Amino acid sequence: MRTDRRAEPSPILAAARRHIVQGALNNGVRFALWPDDTDSVATVHVWVRAGSGVEQRGATGLAHMLEHLMFRGTSAVPDGVFDARMEALGAQINAATWVDYTCYTTTAPPEAIGEVIALEADRFGGLDLTEEVFAAERSVVANERRQVIDSVPEARLGEHLHHLAFGEGPYGHPTIGWAEDIEGYTREAVLGFLERWYAPGELLVVVVGAFAPAAVVEHLEATFGGLSAGPEGERRRGSRFIGAGVHELRVPVPTPRVHVAWPAPGRGEPGWATWALLEAILGGGDGSRLPMRLEVDEPLVLDVGTHLYPHAMEQLMEVDLTVRLGVDPERVLGALDEALEALATDGPTEEEVLAASRRLRMLDAGALAPTAGRASRMGESWVTFGDAGTDFGLVDEMRQVRGEDVRALAGRLCEGLPRLVLHGVPTGEEDA
């Protein structure tokens, strides 16, 4: 099986290299097109290379707040009309804000691509933001934060973990923003964010589906080409782990939780593939090492979660443990260390490496289903690597990682690398 893993580039990488058309308009707006006649749906994405990672203390959550406001109308397409027009086209619209980006997504019948692009360019060019609309949406966001963070103990632990790990750095605050920052938003601050970060040079328009690239480029020139550049502000800095040590947060969880986190490379940094394979061997699937060790061999925890995201910059690899009632969290930490030491000593088996790389490959391929998945990958690739066609080689990247690389990394986790432990201690409120 070993030799199979070093075969030809994956079909999806080869297709990406062959088909993606990239370029930029005169004003700096980039485009990445993947024409494909085999799909009967087209996808149009507008990616903004600014998410919560560009925000500063006092103004956290602005990227997400602006995402909400972008649906509230312009002078040409007033509040409510944008949705109605898209619906009449048969289009499905959505948006997302994340640490590295904000993204506006539309799937539509191929013949509607032109109208979709025109509607998008209109709102990127001229948000009509009244104080009334602004205030209403700020309440919506404040309420959203209460629902998704403040009333969810596990989310509060996650938020605290990232703040301990990165402080005021790019990944140190939640994407939705701190509660006091949301309350303090002003219309002017949002418009300032818009002017700085929704500038032509920060935008990528992605189109995947059945179309002629030249016609779409011409249409982009006539619409997005009209956006004008504002002053360019400072770009975000790198992220830096500052949270080594043991910490505690009292929250109303039913049983203790232990979060253990190490600084890990970003997707655009060297070594990410080895970390990804390590994460899959530790926590990918019920048969992986940590569930087998901590749930089956010795029932210490109710649940094991492991996480490693494709963030652009230094981030966290997390192991989140839900401790069984009556079990000492220190015993759980000890068992986790034993599992890591076993991996650091003997390394993964050939079968483990194969199963983990297959798992990652399946997740990767599933996310690439035409056309929306491919469009997302193109945008993420641009945000992370500065090029929309780079991030299609995960399978090939995984083939380069050997079992001994994973063993060496496990060794660094045991001894060489700082780590952060956050104990989620039940407040007992659940019993009240």
Added chain:
Amino acid sequence: MRTDRRAEPSPILAAARRHIVQGALNNGVRFALWPDDTDSVATVHVWVRAGSGVEQRGATGLAHMLEHLMFRGTSAVPDGVFDARMEALGAQINAATWVDYTCYTTTAPPEAIGEVIALEADRFGGLDLTEEVFAAERSVVANERRQVIDSVPEARLGEHLHHLAFGEGPYGHPTIGWAEDIEGYTREAVLGFLERWYAPGELLVVVVGAFAPAAVVEHLEATFGGLSAGPEGERRRGSRFIGAGVHELRVPVPTPRVHVAWPAPGRGEPGWATWALLEAILGGGDGSRLPMRLEVDEPLVLDVGTHLYPHAMEQLMEVDLTVRLGVDPERVLGALDEALEALATDGPTEEEVLAASRRLRMLDAGALAPTAGRASRMGESWVTFGDAGTDFGLVDEMRQVRGEDVRALAGRLCEGLPRLVLHGVPTGEEDA
């Protein structure tokens, strides 16, 4: 725009006609293969042409119960080993039971297709069903019913609606089964169902992805070809609407609910496309007729839901209304009639027909995303039409429906067709 709607067959229909390879093994197991080198994931489905629609009173829910048991091991692959083997292959497994079918789905790396097929054939050939495993799984299912039906007032209304509509007919009971039937299951009854309905002649194996069809057919012969046929029992009868009239059910809903239902053709019966277009014009999207009439123009309801499923036989078109507190449900019914009469008198606008057909086309195309979506469509097509390659022409079918067809159908809803009204009357338990 009108002429555009009668263009060439859709690309997906053309591709389906060109690429799907269908056939049968000597023992009657059918296969449908769609080889496609462009996808890096393969999908293997085993479809059983028996869902809850073949069940009789006293034994409802057996198809779903058997679906659970199919994961519990054989003499060759004991309990727990099936999951572990699939996980090691990088495969993701799932299953579903519905009115017309039961379906076992796997997505896997293409090189694992052979092993996946062998594992599937093993469990289709030799379930090792001990009394202990059987009793444990029966408790799981009984508990599942309590969670998804008994404790959800809206689900109890839906269950009651279908029983009023079809009585002891194929679609008259819930797929999970009546509570008293679940309690009464015996191991022998399940094995009887397995013998009758998991017979070779009731199975279709679907494979989509990168593979050589001849090699897969050879492998199917060596695995599924070994299944032997049992005695063939009676096939299910057609479904028949018996529920006209006004009914009432007291349930702990927060505000009154009104369900209105008409008998509508199955997906394999003539006229379905006109019903689908009517349903989309009435309730597809926030801008469609019923939300605009009942939520915006006159705020009578909190929510409008409309449903028409691709069931094989006569079924229901439903309009489900969540009445605002303090509004008379009779006023809501009156407003619904007004909306239907308006459509019956003037018919839909050209724009409405276009938007609805675009919407249906988008839903259709989205469901066809390679490879799992295509595999599902092939199985559903076989269950409904007896041919895995038939149901890829929705776009073309929709092009044949004219605005006047929808107007005429709306007229039948107003006057010619029996309908069922079910009032969900709050018990007031919510206030306690």
